[in-house]
Amino acid sequence: MNYDTATSAMPKPKATTRPQAKQRKAFSARMRGVKPYLYLLPVVLSLGFWVYRPLLQTFQLSFYQWNLLPTTPKTYVGWQNFKNLLTLPEMGKALTNTLIYTIGVIPFSLILPLFIAVFTDSIGGRARNVYRALIFVPMIMAPVAVSSVWRWIMHPTNGILNQTLGWLGLDEPIRFFTDERWAIYSITFITGWKLIGFSTLIFSAALTGVNKEYYEAAKIDRANRWQIFRHITLPLLSPSILFMGMLSILFASEWSFSYVNVLTQGGPLGSTTNIYYLLWQYGFQTFAVGWSSAAAVVLFIGFGLIALGFMNLSKRLSFFDD
Amino acid sequence: MNTKKLKASAIGKHAVLIALCFLAVFPLYWMINTSFKPAGEVFSASLWPKTWTLDNYRDAWNAIPMARMIGNSLLVAIAQTFTQLITSILAAYAFTRWNFRGSGIIYGLIGLTWLVPFQVIMIPNYVVISNMGWKDTLTGLIVPNIASAFAVIQLYNAFKAFPKTLIEAAHLDGASDWSVLWRTIVPNLKAPIASIGILQFITAWNDYFWPLLVTNKLENSTMQKGLQMFMSSEANLWGPLMAATTIACLPVLIIYLLLQRQIIDSFVKGGLR
Numbered sequence: 001m002n003y004d005t006a007t008s009a010m011p012k013p014k015a016t017t018r019p020q021a022k023q024r025k026a027f028s029a030r031m032r033g034v035k036p037y038l039y040l041l042p043v044v045l046s047l048g049f050w051v052y053r054p055l056l057q058t059f060q061l062s063f064y065q066w067n068l069l070p071t072t073p074k075t076y077v078g079w080q081n082f083k084n085l086l087t088l089p090e091m092g093k094a095l096t097n098t099l100i101y102t103i104g105v106i107p108f109s110l111i112l113p114l115f116i117a118v119f120t121d122s123i124g125g126r127a128r129n130v131y132r133a134l135i136f137v138p139m140i141m142a143p144v145a146v147s148s149v150w151r152w153i154m155h156p157t158n159g160i161l162n163q164t165l166g167w168l169g170l171d172e173p174i175r176f177f178t179d180e181r182w183a184i185y186s187i188t189f190i191t192g193w194k195l196i197g198f199s200t201l202i203f204s205a206a207l208t209g210v211n212k213e214y215y216e217a218a219k220i221d222r223a224n225r226w227q228i229f230r231h232i233t234l235p236l237l238s239p240s241i242l243f244m245g246m247l248s249i250l251f252a253s254e255w256s257f258s259y260v261n262v263l264t265q266g267g268p269l270g271s272t273t274n275i276y277y278l279l280w281q282y283g284f285q286t287f288a289v290g291w292s293s294a295a296a297v298v299l300f301i302g303f304g305l306i307a308l309g310f311m312n313l314s315k316r317l318s319f320f321d322d
Numbered sequence: 323m324n325t326k327k328l329k330a331s332a333i334g335k336h337a338v339l340i341a342l343c344f345l346a347v348f349p350l351y352w353m354i355n356t357s358f359k360p361a362g363e364v365f366s367a368s369l370w371p372k373t374w375t376l377d378n379y380r381d382a383w384n385a386i387p388m389a390r391m392i393g394n395s396l397l398v399a400i401a402q403t404f405t406q407l408i409t410s411i412l413a414a415y416a417f418t419r420w421n422f423r424g425s426g427i428i429y430g431l432i433g434l435t436w437l438v439p440f441q442v443i444m445i446p447n448y449v450v451i452s453n454m455g456w457k458d459t460l461t462g463l464i465v466p467n468i469a470s471a472f473a474v475i476q477l478y479n480a481f482k483a484f485p486k487t488l489i490e491a492a493h494l495d496g497a498s499d500w501s502v503l504w505r506t507i508v509p510n511l512k513a514p515i516a517s518i519g520i521l522q523f524i525t526a527w528n529d530y531f532w533p534l535l536v537t538n539k540l541e542n543s544t545m546q547k548g549l550q551m552f553m554s555s556e557a558n559l560w561g562p563l564m565a566a567t568t569i570a571c572l573p574v575l576i577i578y579l580l581l582q583r584q585i586i587d588s589f590v591k592g593g594l595r
Contacts, residue, residue: 032420035499039416040428042409046469051435054446061445068445070453116342120335127336133582134343137350139589140574142528144546148553148567149349152356152560158365160352197346198589205590254439258530262550279441284535289445296442307437 055300061293068287081294088291090270090278098274101188101253108192109199109248110241117203118233132204135197143194143258150190151177151263177263180271187263187272191256199244206240207233238317246310250303275299350571357564364561378565385562386548387541388569395545396573398463399526405468406522407515414477415503418484429478435471440531448535462536463544467526473518476588480514481507517588520581524574545570 062081064074085091123131138146153161154176162173176186210233218228234241257276260266266273266281273281275295282292356364357378359371382388416422417429447466456462484507492506508515530546537543540551549570553563578585 033422036416036420036422036425039412043413043432043469043474044428046409047432047435047471050447050466050469051438051443052431054443054450055438057446058442068449070449116338120339123332123335123339129583131339131343132586135339135346136582136586136589137346137578140524140528140578140585141350141571142530142546142549142574144530144549144553145353145567145571146349148549148563149353151553152564153349153352155560158560160367163367193345193349197342200342201586201590250437251439254441257441261534262553276439276441280444283441283445292445296445300438300442303437303439 058293058296058300061289062297064290064293066289068283068289077290081290082298084291085294085298090273091295093270094273094275094278097184097272098253098276100184101191101256101274102249104185104188105192105195105248105252105255106245108196109244109252113196113199113203113244114237114241116200117207118229121204121207132201135200137197138194139198141194143255144262146190146194147259147262150186150193150259154186178268180268183264183268183272187256187259190259191252194255195248199248202240202244203237206237210236239314242310242314242317246307249310250306350575353564353567353571356560357568359561361561378561379569381559381562382552382566382569386552386566388545388548388566390541391543391545391548392569394460394463394543395527398460398544399523401460401464402467402526403519403522405464406470406473407519409469410473410477410518411503411508411515413474414481415507417478418481419489419499419503432471432474444531444535451536457536458538458542459536460542463533466532470522473522476518476591477515480511480518484511513584514588517581517584520577520585521588524577524585527574 061074063076063078065077065081066072066074153159156162156173156175156178161176162170166173174182176182214232214236215228218232223231253274254276256274257280260272260274260277261280264272266277276299279292279295279299282288282295355369355371358374358376359366359368360373360375360377363372413432417425451457451462451466454462456465488506488510489502492502497505528546529544530550533544533547534550537547540548543551549566552566
């Protein structure tokens, strides 16, 4: 879950063998050399087989036409699947929606948590622990259960939300999941609801690590609140902000997938579909494996580029408190 | 003047946090509240059931093979947690104990698997599972998840902090690498290993996509898929649906009630360094 550790562990010194008694050296040195790989074998084999093999196969399948049936042969179609992607009508909609989800989740994953964390930084003691425990609850709940509960709360006629809005003077109940103007925002809200507490806790934890002397110094220099936030808090939190930003941008649409699948199935009128849901539909509903794979390849490459960009950014921007 | 201002700002802070807590917990509360209301009361907005009933739980229990699915979910989640912990302990030990050729690259490749979205690799994996005849089996649910990059990275960080002198001391006593791992390191790192295990259990229990693909019959499926099936077939039985949802959340909620501090800490640490 952590790219910092993943990349910082990359440059490791070369293997070194210690001098030993001569006659035993050959065998035991070879054993020593093999040993680490034996310990790694289960993880490497498993991830290799269940992540890297399918990844390569997806690349391969993106050049074929196939309907997922073992009895029908795969036919090679070259770049045709990729060309089709550009012309498929659902594609434009799915990409626009992916963008809406990605941008729509940012207030919940970055902006609100950041301000709440900074604003409530000085709360301590028992109250803090109670708040932490409650705020975190959405994170541990299963996506299907979350969908089920929100569907009930947001039910057009009997849901508590519409009843409350009715008391507050709303004439027409909002059909949160069946009105095409609302559905995508309802899904975005649920996705964000699950994240907001987690993100707040990440920023709070990062803030408690900040050396308070910076604030004292800034106050002596008569910096105002905004200046302190802009020039001290923000740079010091930049590693966490970039991390949450990357997480949010890369995974917002993926996280919304289960809500889309359970609550709207991409509808009404394709208004909640996104690129992940399209992959799913091509793969397991229309059985267009080639299309699904081609879209997956494009998605994966886009993903990789965004992640790479973020890693570069965090190397350049991060301001470490040393 | 100053203390007044201070007090006002403290009230403001608590108000913001209470609002956030309300937002976070209300759905859970509403779920439990509805699940205990009798059919006639479900549509009322009362904050508490006037008469408590277990009918919803009985109906939900009879509508779908609940016991089987809970059993399946538990079995799958425990098996995944256990195998993931063992494979990750071995890997983390290799990375921290020895300097060997390619360790950086292997670690990087393990970490990068985290970047691969499920939907990108689901078709080839589905094909393998059905070719092996593992569709609709618990084996098909468990085997693809015996290793977890997240667990490897988390355990690597825990192992890295383990004092080298203790390992050297055990070595001088004539302990083999294998027994150093299981007799010296693992017993001393019980706490971090347990909290990573809890996270893996929660993740496995909550998983929904893979059971959705691999299983057909409800008897062979997990609680999450069963809940989704129940939701789409019994569209307006809100009382039983909330009861089923409560049951689907129960194990994780119980664990959370007992161990929330460790769970939060390890989640947050997973997001930091």
